[in-house]
């Protein structure tokens with residue numbers, strides 16, 4: 435029998451499928467039997483080089499007893515200078531995840547529609563469902579290209595937001611500027627999530643001053659290596675920024691997050707050198723993966739590579755990697771049942787994953803014949 439307390443929950447929340455976040459190192463260690471310090475963690479698109487030393491330094495001198503600035507003045511000024519926009523067009527969040535959540539809370543009433551181009555980042559549908567939105571998932575076409583016609587045809591009077599991710603996680607490809615403009619011309623809110631911008635070096639942020647229905651999202655988790663401190667931002671018309679400021683939790687980014695943003699931007703030169711290394715490593719990793727028979731990597735502009743395996747093998751490969759202490763990302767989305775996404779690690783980590791894949795894929799290709807002695 436349903437308990438009294440359960441009847442009090444918001445009804446549509448009972449249907450929410452939880453997001454499947456990356457598990458902590460300790461759990462990965464327990465699962466694989468490999469000590470935590472030896473785990474090769476290539477499942478969350480984290481930055482293997484970590485934060486700038488200036489971030490670590492600034493964290494040691496924080497005034498932790500004082501509330502952070504709710505207006506994010508310093509942070510917004512610094513981000514605006516970095517992104518080449520006016521500070522009035524910037525709002526920072528506890529990760530870009532929080533901006534996705536705030537956008538949905540700002541625009542969605544239960545029953546409104548949100549469009550995503552699947553496969554894509556799972557948080558759009560997750561937060562969308564929490565606000566009571568109907569999620570319309572338009573499958574991508576060949577080579578994971580956006581189905582522009584299908585997406586535009588799916589827009590009706592209930593559609594409020596289209597989420598585009600460029601480069602798209604997990605497929606690695608960009609949304610073309612031309613397509614973004616086509617979507618903007620439909621007048622719905624178009625969110626272009628550029629969490630991996632620094633690895634792709636392409637942006638549509640310059641279009642924000644022209645289109646007030648465009649929102650660009652960015653993250654410090656990837657290029658600046660501070661995923662654990664939760665720092666991201668959005669670029670959008672001041673009209674949306676101001677309303678979002680009104681509804682946001684006053685101290686949404688904490689003092690450590692704000693200090694880390696400032697220190698990262700001051701030391702961007704060092705961090706962008708690490709990004710260069712990761713881009714080179716990504717290209718090398720792609721060639722190595724492409725040389726493995728039965729592994730089909732998708733070209734990527736992010737810090738990760740999606741790989742396709744022969745039907746039914748992705749799970750076996752995933753488990754084989756886990757037993758070696760190597761964690762990559764697998765998916766419950768049926769469109770990705772034969773795929774794994776590998777984040778770009780250090781050169782040593784990349785060699786380890788490639789060597790393990792060569793071994794695993796070969797052993798799956800030639801199953802042991804039990805009549806052989």
Ligand SMILES: Cc1ncc(COP(=O)(O)O)c(C=O)c1O
Nearest residue numbers: 529530531555603629653655666
């Ligand atoms: C496409 C995309 N957007 C947003 C995020 C969230 O980033 P943040 O850590 O800034 O919340 C991620 C994280 O993996 C992502 O892949």
